Amino acid sequence: xxxxxxxxxxxxxxxxxxxxxxxxxxxxxxxxxxxxxxxxxxxxxxxxxxxxxxxxxxxxxxxxxxxxxxxxxxxxxxxxxxxxxxxxxxxxxxxxxxxxxxxxxxxxxxxxxxxxxxxxxxxxxxxxxxxxxxxxxxxxxxxxxxxxxxxxxxxxxxxxxxxxxxxxxxxxxxxxxxxxxxxxxxxxxxxxxxxxxxxxxxxxxxxxxxxxxxxxxxxxxxxxxxxxxxxxxxxxxxxxxxxxxxxxxxxxxxxxxxxxxxxxxxxxxxxxxxxxxxxxxxxxxxxxxxxxxxxxxxxxxxxxxxxxxxxxxxxxxxxxxxxxxxxxxxxxxxxxxxxxxxxxxxxxxxxxxxxxxxxxxxxxxxxxxxxxxxxxxxxxxxxxxxxxxxx
Numbered sequence: 001x002x003x004x005x006x007x008x009x010x011x012x013x014x015x016x017x018x019x020x021x022x023x024x025x026x027x028x029x030x031x032x033x034x035x036x037x038x039x040x041x042x043x044x045x046x047x048x049x050x051x052x053x054x055x056x057x058x059x060x061x062x063x064x065x066x067x068x069x070x071x072x073x074x075x076x077x078x079x080x081x082x083x084x085x086x087x088x089x090x091x092x093x094x095x096x097x098x099x100x101x102x103x104x105x106x107x108x109x110x111x112x113x114x115x116x117x118x119x120x121x122x123x124x125x126x127x128x129x130x131x132x133x134x135x136x137x138x139x140x141x142x143x144x145x146x147x148x149x150x151x152x153x154x155x156x157x158x159x160x161x162x163x164x165x166x167x168x169x170x171x172x173x174x175x176x177x178x179x180x181x182x183x184x185x186x187x188x189x190x191x192x193x194x195x196x197x198x199x200x201x202x203x204x205x206x207x208x209x210x211x212x213x214x215x216x217x218x219x220x221x222x223x224x225x226x227x228x229x230x231x232x233x234x235x236x237x238x239x240x241x242x243x244x245x246x247x248x249x250x251x252x253x254x255x256x257x258x259x260x261x262x263x264x265x266x267x268x269x270x271x272x273x274x275x276x277x278x279x280x281x282x283x284x285x286x287x288x289x290x291x292x293x294x295x296x297x298x299x300x301x302x303x304x305x306x307x308x309x310x311x312x313x314x315x316x317x318x319x320x321x322x323x324x325x326x327x328x329x330x331x332x333x334x335x336x337x338x339x340x341x342x343x344x345x346x347x348x349x350x351x352x353x354x355x356x357x358x359x360x361x362x363x364x365x366x367x368x369x370x371x372x373x374x375x376x377x378x379x380x381x382x383x384x385x386x387x388x389x390x391x
Contacts, residue, residue: 001208001258007165010145014174019050023058025171026133030091033062036104037095063087071152072103080107092132098141101134105149105167108132126164133171137178139244140190142251144172159274176240188338189281191227194247196284200263201256203375209259216255217309219246264373265291271361278347285340289332290390296324298376358383
């Protein structure tokens with residue numbers, strides 16, 4: 001196990017009707033708030049009205065900025081920064097899913113940076129940020145308790161991420177009742193993202209990580225079990241509570257402490273989304289089994305552990321390679337049951353794009369190839385081969 005430090009300062013408020021507390025919870029932290037959200041979903045759910053009522057009851061002044069879209073855009077971040085400067089905002093409240101939260105974090109960091117906020121997504125360090133709070137409507141990104149944010153720069157054709165403990169929300173409200181309105185495709189996308197956050201941490205060359213191995217395995221099994229329940233019965237509150245809590249644990253980094261992490265699938269998927277604006281979870285569901293097929297021989301024991309402990313494959317007296325392959329097939333079958341795509345051709349990405357995507361993901365396109373991943377370092381040719389496995 002490696003040395004580690006973890007900071008998880010978020011005041012997490014979980015359960016039914018908790019959205020009504022947002023005003024009282026952020027009043028000690030904020031003088032004036034930017035209320036940041038997407039489209040009509042938060043209004044259709046009644047969450048927008050509940051939030052306004054709670055802020056008014058607590059006497060918290062606010063201004064609004066809607067319009068966040070999936071794969072949130074840098075242009076709206078710029079607009080939010082200008083609005084916050086004009087209105088002297090000192091606190092950002094995001095209501096919605098990961099996209100709204102990512103955009104809110106970008107605004108929070110940009111407000112305290114003397115330059116173009118995109119610099120922070122190209123490697124500049126976050127030195128200061130406004131505090132952020134969230135009310136979650138989709139369990140997927142894990143942004144409600146993480147310090148990470150991803151933004152799409154349409155002008156440059158890039159989708160970059162960055163992270164800082166300064167961007168971990170001060171307050172996050174998670175009411176699983178809001179998840180019940182999600183369509184089947186969103187349930188599938190969210191589940192794939194949750195699992196991927198755990199896979200990126202689970203598959204490692206670091207040894208003697210039995211506690212986080214066991215924790216991760218338990219959370220992954222629980223998420224998969226309950227995701228199948230909610231895709232068939234979206235009104236199952238208890239199953240949604242399990243999935244929602246799993247999404248939080250998957251990305252607050254408790255499952256990643258003390259171990260080398262990978263993140264190759266996420267970095268490749270960012271380039272897929274930048275290329276064709278596909279849903280993040282859809283891209284991850286396509287890429288993950290292909291990545292596993294390509295890299296498992298570099299740590300076969302870890303993938304046997306995955307197949308046996310997570311996917312339930314029987315492992316006694318059998319060839320390790322057979323066990324691993326059955327585990328990967330079982331994961332593909334699970335994604336199919338969740339209604340997720342399995343091939344890049346299904347989402348409009350064809351082989352002629354593979355080289356550019358691979359080179360952008362690894363940095364080779366820009367003349368500074370750095371490679372991806374921790375379990376097996378992937379150069380652009382490796383990424384291209386993974387893309388071919390799922391074409």
